[in-house]
Amino acid sequence: xxxxxxxxxxxLPLYLRKLDGLYAKGEKxxxxxxxxxxxxxxxxxxxxxxAWFGDFPQQAFAYDIDGLRREIGKILGTHEEFxxxxxxxxxxxxxxxxxxxxxxxxxxxxxxxxxxxxxIGTEIAGVPVYDIAGLGxxxxxHKVDIAILTVPRGPAQKLADxxxxxxxxxxxxxxxxxxxxxxADxxxxxxxxxxxxxxLNYYLAQRNGETD
Amino acid sequence: xxxxxxxxxxxLPLYLRKLDGLYAKGEKxxxxxxxxxxxxxxxxxxxxxxAWFGDFPQQAFAYDIDGLRREIGKILGTHEEFxxxxxxxxxxxxxxxxxxxxxxxxxxxxxxxxxxxxxIGTEIAGVPVYDIAGLGxxxxxHKVDIAILTVPRGPAQKLADxxxxxxxxxxxxxxxxxxxxxxADxxxxxxxxxxxxxxLNYYLAQRNGETD
DNA sequence: TAGATTGTTAATCGATTAACAATC
DNA sequence: TAGATTGTTAATCGATTAACAATC
Numbered sequence: 001x002x003x004x005x006x007x008x009x010x011x012l013p014l015y016l017r018k019l020d021g022l023y024a025k026g027e028k029x030x031x032x033x034x035x036x037x038x039x040x041x042x043x044x045x046x047x048x049x050x051a052w053f054g055d056f057p058q059q060a061f062a063y064d065i066d067g068l069r070r071e072i073g074k075i076l077g078t079h080e081e082f083x084x085x086x087x088x089x090x091x092x093x094x095x096x097x098x099x100x101x102x103x104x105x106x107x108x109x110x111x112x113x114x115x116x117x118x119x120i121g122t123e124i125a126g127v128p129v130y131d132i133a134g135l136g137x138x139x140x141x142h143k144v145d146i147a148i149l150t151v152p153r154g155p156a157q158k159l160a161d162x163x164x165x166x167x168x169x170x171x172x173x174x175x176x177x178x179x180x181x182x183x184a185d186x187x188x189x190x191x192x193x194x195x196x197x198x199x200l201n202y203y204l205a206q207r208n209g210e211t212d
Numbered sequence: 213x214x215x216x217x218x219x220x221x222x223x224l225p226l227y228l229r230k231l232d233g234l235y236a237k238g239e240k241x242x243x244x245x246x247x248x249x250x251x252x253x254x255x256x257x258x259x260x261x262x263a264w265f266g267d268f269p270q271q272a273f274a275y276d277i278d279g280l281r282r283e284i285g286k287i288l289g290t291h292e293e294f295x296x297x298x299x300x301x302x303x304x305x306x307x308x309x310x311x312x313x314x315x316x317x318x319x320x321x322x323x324x325x326x327x328x329x330x331x332i333g334t335e336i337a338g339v340p341v342y343d344i345a346g347l348g349x350x351x352x353x354h355k356v357d358i359a360i361l362t363v364p365r366g367p368a369q370k371l372a373d374x375x376x377x378x379x380x381x382x383x384x385x386x387x388x389x390x391x392x393x394x395x396a397d398x399x400x401x402x403x404x405x406x407x408x409x410x411x412l413n414y415y416l417a418q419r420n421g422e423t424d
Numbered sequence: 425t426a427g428a429t430t431g432t433t434a435a436t437c438g439a440t441t442a443a444c445a446a447t448c
Numbered sequence: 449t450a451g452a453t454t455g456t457t458a459a460t461c462g463a464t465t466a467a468c469a470a471t472c
Contacts, residue, residue: 018390039390051455062453062454080420091306098303178251194316203382259430270432272430
């Protein structure tokens with residue numbers, strides 16, 4: 001089978017959230033038509049997306065909500081356990097640590113790494129804050145699945161270099177900086193606040209222009 | 213001319229960041245080839261994207277970095293001034309208020325709205341915290357361009373309803389909830405942490421599966 | 425000038441949508 | 449059973465890439 005398009009993977013969490021919502025409401029079954037009416041998308045796209053996974057026996061009956069959400073959860077690997085570290089526990093970083101369990105289950109935050117002497121040695125929501133000088137050694141000595149990077153743009157690339165050299169496998173990047181991981185097989189998932197706001201900004205400006 | 217594809221608009225902030233970086237390094241000119249080598253994309257895509265905007269006189273010479281970044285900035289409306297309010301100044305919300313000026317210039321945060329009696333009446337980085345009960349009236353009585361929504365998933369849709377009814381024009385949505393704004397002409401820009409992490413999670417799980 | 429590089433058109437590729445036989 | 453709904457194939461649509469004349 002051909003490689004599954006990334007656009008499809010990006011839509012799965014959306015389906016999952018919607019199905020979780022319906023499940024929480026006590027709904028039992030939902031058709032692709034009804035689900036997609038709520039999601040404002042074409043039913044054939046949902047069916048096409050699901051067709052990438054596994055041989056469903058042909059079923060001409062609306063989806064079992066609980067079954068489908070488990071299915072999608074399994075595809076996304078929600079049942080797996082991963083470990084994380086956080087680099088740069090400033091305002092945003094600390095907020096992420098505290099909210100982590102609300103975001104996705106199954107992550108253990110092993111530690112946070114900071115430059116600030118006042119913060120080193122303290123804890124954030126039970127997570128110890130270490131000196132960032134020991135970052136590389138920590139990654140080498142522990143099984144760390146992802147590093148959450150929440151430092152300012154300036155030191156972002158240098159810290160990414162340290163992480164990559166130490167053998168990190170994935171970076172969740174909040175720095176608004178495009179990271180270069182060279183030829184290394186490191187996953188980088190970007191959350192660029194600034195790009196998101198600029199995108200919105202474009203349409204706001206556009207609308208202003210129309211009425212001028 | 214045909215409508216500009218949203219994918220193109222989404223790439224502009226990336227170009228802008230890269231050009232800003234080169235400009236800060238003191239570079240003067242850059243070719244589409246060199247720029248795209250760094251961005252790991254096809255030069256023809258960059259040129260095609262830029263072609264959507266304005267009639268550039270045909271120039272067969274590498275881009276003037278400062279000129280191009282100003283051009284793209286203008287397209288994205290970075291020179292315009294917008295006003296914002298923040299709904300739900302918890303950890304993430306407060307962090308956003310404090311970092312706002314680092315994200316994109318030109319936004320004034322008029323106020324934050326909270327349910328918590330201890331926070332109402334205080335200030336966050338100079339931004340007053342009001343009672344959320346007054347949210348609708350505030351939006352009606354002030355010119356508010358965007359509402360930043362950083363509340364838990366539970367009350368998200370209800371607050372979106374209040375905002376939409378009060379005439380808000382855009383919502384920057386951090387709630388991990390898909391907001392329904394009905395038929396109203398309201399821009400919704402989503403920053404779904406959970407979707408982003410699940411996307412990364414998929415590839416992590418995938419990689420584990422391969423080696424098992 | 426000659427080589428490099430642009431803007432733009434045409435070709436390719438992939439993603440979305442429509443159609444429909446299978447079947448609950 | 450008949451109507452509804454699925455999974456899947458084919459048609460459409462749009463986005464990306466390649467090619468190239470214009471020109472710095």
